[in-house]
Amino acid sequence: MSAAGDRPAEGGRRPGRGRPARRGQPFSLNVRPLRSRPGTRRQVYLEGQLPGMFVSSARVADDATVRFDGYVESTLGGVTVAGEVTAPWTGVCRRCLEPAEGEVVAEVRELCRDPGEAAWEEDEPYPVGHDELDLQPIVRDACILELPLAPLCSDGCLGLCPTCGANRNRDECSCDVPTDTRWSALAGLGSEAAEPSEPTEQEAE
Numbered sequence: 001m002s003a004a005g006d007r008p009a010e011g012g013r014r015p016g017r018g019r020p021a022r023r024g025q026p027f028s029l030n031v032r033p034l035r036s037r038p039g040t041r042r043q044v045y046l047e048g049q050l051p052g053m054f055v056s057s058a059r060v061a062d063d064a065t066v067r068f069d070g071y072v073e074s075t076l077g078g079v080t081v082a083g084e085v086t087a088p089w090t091g092v093c094r095r096c097l098e099p100a101e102g103e104v105v106a107e108v109r110e111l112c113r114d115p116g117e118a119a120w121e122e123d124e125p126y127p128v129g130h131d132e133l134d135l136q137p138i139v140r141d142a143c144i145l146e147l148p149l150a151p152l153c154s155d156g157c158l159g160l161c162p163t164c165g166a167n168r169n170r171d172e173c174s175c176d177v178p179t180d181t182r183w184s185a186l187a188g189l190g191s192e193a194a195e196p197s198e199p200t201e202q203e204a205e
Contacts, residue, residue: 045069055144060104066085078113079112085106
């Protein structure tokens with residue numbers, strides 16, 4: 001139970017929790033009641049779509065459901081936001097070049113300050129108003145930072161054969177493993193060192 005009592009959490013609908021977010025603003029919260037009582041904490045569950053989240057190798061689909069599950073807490077001069085952000089991602093496996101997918105799981109904890117406070121700095125990315133807090137920038141940043149830069153379809157992916165290009169996860173490949181010709185001159189040194197040398201005449205005497 002939150003410090004606010006038995007009131008449902010604000011945001012998207014979840015079984016037994018919350019009420020629907022405002023249409024078109026799934027990550028926006030009314031914080032006026034919260035900010036009128038510093039130290040008050042409220043559990044929050046929000047979900048919605050956030051188009052345009054991607055890196056060079058992976059992305060969250062524009063129509064995918066992004067979720068925030070955590071709490072907001074009123075403090076002097078701002079609001080603390082903490083919780084977990086989750087979202088499905090898709091990309092291309094770096095080894096076999098086949099589709100890859102997974103889930104972003106990001107822990108967040110941010111202090112959103114009131115621009116009217118003396119402690120406010122111009123480069124602070126997450127402002128909060130007296131009436132409203134928009135969690136979209138926090139959720140978006142958390143997702144983008146956790147997207148994989150080198151996705152894998154599975155930890156055991158065997159990748160492509162460098163000779164014939166076969167996907168070794170599903171195709172048998174009889175190609176020899178290529179060797180580096182730069183080391184060919186050293187290839188026989190081990191066997192030569194292991195063979196006993198013939199004794200010289202002086203040694204035989």
